[in-house]
Amino acid sequence: MRNNKLGRLYRDGEIVINKGDEGSCLFVIQEGKVEVFDENGGGEIKIAELGSGEFFGEMGLFEKDVRSCTVRASGNAKILTIDKKNFYKTIQKDPTLAYRLLQKMSFRLRELNKKVIQV
């Protein structure tokens, strides 16, 4: 099989990040999908499904807190990690690199507001 996607291969159902773990990198999906979920009273609450080109784990870049959700591969997925140290060094030189991250975080906040209003 041609090896033509970057990142690490996560098999269907494999955990990429665990809620409560310390986080020091951002993840970008190169191929496939992941599910973001939280646990509540023994059950799972699906928060989002993300696909190729989307990122997750961004809170770990800005906060020292632990991962807030669990993320697992939904089908086989290839995921690239962007380490915090390198990312900060690059942003220091080129702040525009953070724009898309802010844009996406703003979008996610808007979506969350909508959900809160619905509840």
Place this chain on the structure above:
Amino acid sequence: MSMRDFSSEHFVLEDGSKIAVIGGGPAGSFFTYFAIDFAERMGLDISIDIYEAKDFTCAGPQGCNNCGGIVSESLIQSLSAEGVVLPSKVIQRGIESYTLHLENGSTVIKTPLEEQRIASMFRGFGPKGNTDTNTASFDNFLFGLCQEKGARVISERVSEAIRTADAVTLTTKDGNKARYDLVVGAVGLNGKALSLFKSICPSFEPPETTKTYISEFQMEPELIDKHFGNSMHVFLLNLPNIKFGALIPKDNYVTLVLLGSDINMEIACSFINSKSVMKLFPRGIKLDDITPCKCFPSINVKGAKLAYDDRVVLVGDSASSKLYKNGVGAAYITGKAAANAAIFNGISANAFKKYYQPVCSELDNDNKLGKFIFSVTGIIQKSHLLKGALLSMVISEQHKASHKRRMSSVLWDTFTGSAAYKNIFVRCLNPLLLVSLVWNIIKSTLNLIFKKK
């Protein structure tokens, strides 16, 4: 009124401003992509025409931009953060390690996170005669992103450029004329095209260059998997003029790149026929029979001077690049920096001097350290003792935690072009690395003495 009488407020892009980008390689595409992106953020309505006569969907020289075809780890990460994910057809192979070959032996160095973080690709549609429909051109992919963002492609060659007070007028070979507020040169190291810029950018001094060697070996993917794997093979051999050589595995080709000074066919043959290189290929294979194309392209070894003026800026190889490595990464850095300067700060010579030139200067200054680092590797190349010490140090590091593999990470970044030479240089001064190196030199010396006895 002379051009210098215009105050800087005349040199800003406004709604309706027109930009011409000459050259549709990565530097031109990155400039275009980010200029449109930044303009959208600012609510600025600009238009960009890209002049590119080459057809990147053609195999062989017609679509090729003469490059080894590596997208570095740092560029992959930056592009991912920008939301640009390389499609599968563009990635020929994900590289997960590199194998260092010396006359004394070889060792594999894996990426710190053991994931594929480097991509091998073709700039065009692969070598002469390529018919693999699963191949897509990297340059064409970037070109497509620009077109999706609204850039217009003009498939003509620019033959004349005239700068007046309020515009630059371009004339194509077919006699078509168009006026632009800003002209961007992304013409690589093409002598004719660079001389065109001398007429509108009089103080510009083109970059200094040297000849390199690139050739392709066509092989079945299964054979490439077996003999090369997903590893970039780097050679530090004691051969004249060659700083280093690399064999880059792709899907059904392996690309050979030789970097150094003024490499000719005789030097290239001495490398190809060396024991360390030949042992990698299947036994009995005649490399000449599987070589569809070879070339001696120029590379930038010393950045251009004053690659800007009012309404004119040059990017990528035409301005500054990274010595020996990561030319596409340098195209991203300079293309984006020029777009940033033009959209946010203006298109006067002063704006480019203040907001674009520092980025080029940083690359140029970093290359000075790069020259020093490669002169040190040159000394190692010539010494059997030092090569033995280096090899044993790297082999012993492979059993350690990734943050303790100091020499491996220095070599990784030197040969993949993933980090600035300044960063590599500072890491070379780490006392623990130096102590370990000295210890390995002592061990190698003792080994040599005992072997002789």
